[in-house]
Amino acid sequence: STTSTVCSTSTPCGNQQEEENTETEDEEEGVLEKVGAFFDEVGGFLKRGFAKIIAYIIPKAEAQSTDIKTKIKIKIFNPEGKESFLNPQIAPRLVKGKDGFEIKLPKPGRDFKPGKWKIEIELETDKAIFVAEQNFTWGVLAINVNKSIYLPNEQAYLQMVVLKDDGHTICNANLTLEVTSPSGQVISPEIQKSGECGPDNVTDVPDYFAYYQTNSTGTYQIKLTNLDNGYEITDSFEVRESVLFDVERIGPTRIYPPATYEMALKVKANQDFNGVIKEFVPSSFEITNISATKNPLI
Numbered sequence: 001s002t003t004s005t006v007c008s009t010s011t012p013c014g015n016q017q018e019e020e021n022t023e024t025e026d027e028e029e030g031v032l033e034k035v036g037a038f039f040d041e042v043g044g045f046l047k048r049g050f051a052k053i054i055a056y057i058i059p060k061a062e063a064q065s066t067d068i069k070t071k072i073k074i075k076i077f078n079p080e081g082k083e084s085f086l087n088p089q090i091a092p093r094l095v096k097g098k099d100g101f102e103i104k105l106p107k108p109g110r111d112f113k114p115g116k117w118k119i120e121i122e123l124e125t126d127k128a129i130f131v132a133e134q135n136f137t138w139g140v141l142a143i144n145v146n147k148s149i150y151l152p153n154e155q156a157y158l159q160m161v162v163l164k165d166d167g168h169t170i171c172n173a174n175l176t177l178e179v180t181s182p183s184g185q186v187i188s189p190e191i192q193k194s195g196e197c198g199p200d201n202v203t204d205v206p207d208y209f210a211y212y213q214t215n216s217t218g219t220y221q222i223k224l225t226n227l228d229n230g231y232e233i234t235d236s237f238e239v240r241e242s243v244l245f246d247v248e249r250i251g252p253t254r255i256y257p258p259a260t261y262e263m264a265l266k267v268k269a270n271q272d273f274n275g276v277i278k279e280f281v282p283s284s285f286e287i288t289n290i291s292a293t294k295n296p297l298i
Contacts, residue, residue, distance in 0.1 A: 073122040074103065079166055084117075116140075116165035140165065141233040143177075143224045144206070147248050149238045150214050156237060158189065159206035161254040162226060169207070169254070171197035174227040177210055182218025182239075204261060206253040214239045244271055260288075 078084045086105055093102040103121075116135055123130045146157040162173040171193075180186050189210040197207040214220070217239045225232040251263035267277060281287065 071124055073124070075120040075122075076105070077118045077120070079116055088119075140167075141224055141226060141231055142253060143222060143233060143235055144253050145222075145235075145237050146250065147237070147246075149240055149243055149247075151243070151246075152214060152217060152239055152241065154214050154239075156212040156214055156220075158210045158212060158222070159253040160191070160208040160210075160224060161206065162208070163254075169197065169200050171199075171207060173208070175208060176225050176227055178223045178225075179212050180221040180223075182216055182220065187212070200256060202256050202259040202261075204252050217241055242270070245269055245273070 072090055074088050074090070076084050076086050076088065089104045091102055091104070103119075118133060118135050120131070120133050140163045142161045142163075144159045146159070147154075150156060158177065158179075160175065160177075162170040162175065164170055175191050176188060177191055178186055178188050189212050191208050191210050194203070194205045194207055194209065196203045196205055212220075219236050219238055222235045222237070223232060224234075246266075246268040248266040249263065250266065252261050255261055265277075265279060
């Protein structure tokens, strides 16, 4: 019978390291590239110290079966430590012309709780079981723009919120914001605090905000970083010469679900329009007091 050995990031498989001393450096590097493609999707935590262990395990798994789903098990745990059944997808992937794997999580729903999550990956072969864990965060940083499309020389209003790993509000985060223009110029707008942030309080204004003066047309990339823990988030907005409909959303950046908030939509039609404007929200939201007004100057 075959004895399975459990290998984790905290417990190396010492005996297997000795058995694999005959592996060449080139073979080792080739296997690492394959494994790297797999683990990079969940944080890039592959350590050099496990090179020989992995060089032993992965080729065995690839030789055993072409169906990698029978050899790889994935568990995902929410910030409360409970297993969440998100049905991650595992698929082959070529990296630098070599076989690898990638893990994709489905697009999170509205019930995906903000905070620090954990993914546990188990790769089983006929000789050993390799187990690794990696934390990842969701929703602990957020950035909104008042428009997704601007006209040249318009001012973009960037609104930000920061949460702890357990999902609670942070009002004194050390943040940096970078906006990269279509030409590649990087500018760091000043981030201001609203002064109205409190512990999970109800407010209609963003906890943090900044302004950015647009210029040429194209796509502008945004990167927000929390310098206190290294977390970052990216987004983008566009600048076009003209738009058929100019839409601006005015509302809160973060919400406390039981509370009532006001969301305003400003729509300017630059061509004749006769129809219905639709805005989609989660089915659990209750919409009340809907009204529409027309600008008397138009």
